[in-house]
Amino acid sequence: MSKVLVVSDSHGLTKELEDLRERHLNDVELMIHCGDSEMMAEDKVMNGYLTVKGNCDFGNYPLETTTEVAGRKFFITHGHKYSVKTSLMNLSYKAAEAGANIVCFGHSHLLGAEVIGGTLFLNPGSIRLPRGRIEKTYVILELVEDKVKMSVYDISGRELNDLAYEFAL
Numbered sequence: 001m002s003k004v005l006v007v008s009d010s011h012g013l014t015k016e017l018e019d020l021r022e023r024h025l026n027d028v029e030l031m032i033h034c035g036d037s038e039m040m041a042e043d044k045v046m047n048g049y050l051t052v053k054g055n056c057d058f059g060n061y062p063l064e065t066t067t068e069v070a071g072r073k074f075f076i077t078h079g080h081k082y083s084v085k086t087s088l089m090n091l092s093y094k095a096a097e098a099g100a101n102i103v104c105f106g107h108s109h110l111l112g113a114e115v116i117g118g119t120l121f122l123n124p125g126s127i128r129l130p131r132g133r134i135e136k137t138y139v140i141l142e143l144v145e146d147k148v149k150m151s152v153y154d155i156s157g158r159e160l161n162d163l164a165y166e167f168a169l
Helices: 017-026 090-099
Strands: 002-007 030-033 050-053 065-067 071-077 100-103 113-115 119-124 137-144 147-154 166-167
Touching: 002 071, 002 119, 017 030, 050 119, 065 100, 071 090, 090 100, 113 137, 119 137, 119 147
Parallel strands: 002 030, 030 050, 071 100, 100 119
Antiparallel strands: 002 137, 065 071, 113 119, 137 147, 147 166
């Protein structure tokens, strides 16, 4: 069993990213930041996060990246180059091309998760400026055999139990 933390759109927050890292460092295998940190890649607050470049970012981040955890291939991007505020179609084409099982993205600040064509698309929302809900959210995915369990947390670390979901993948 492996756990992956996914956060996005922190827009300049530093203490909150440090708190997240300290809170979960020992219980997750990977921490992903889906862009718009507004921090330079060299900034110590970004240590430990696998990060991509958002439309509000400068510095030396990749536009997108892939990684593998527990036999699942992750495709990570901010989403602005794939018009995710309008549709997930462009991103789903790219995910298929990349052979991704799980796609992590941000940009819209809307918390959401859905399976399209056997691939999980996850937007953890925003820990600074959420849209669609009042909670400032991030997500932890638990990868267990043929399931992915999603737990949603607010910025204080409180689990939002009514948003937990299990995907067969």
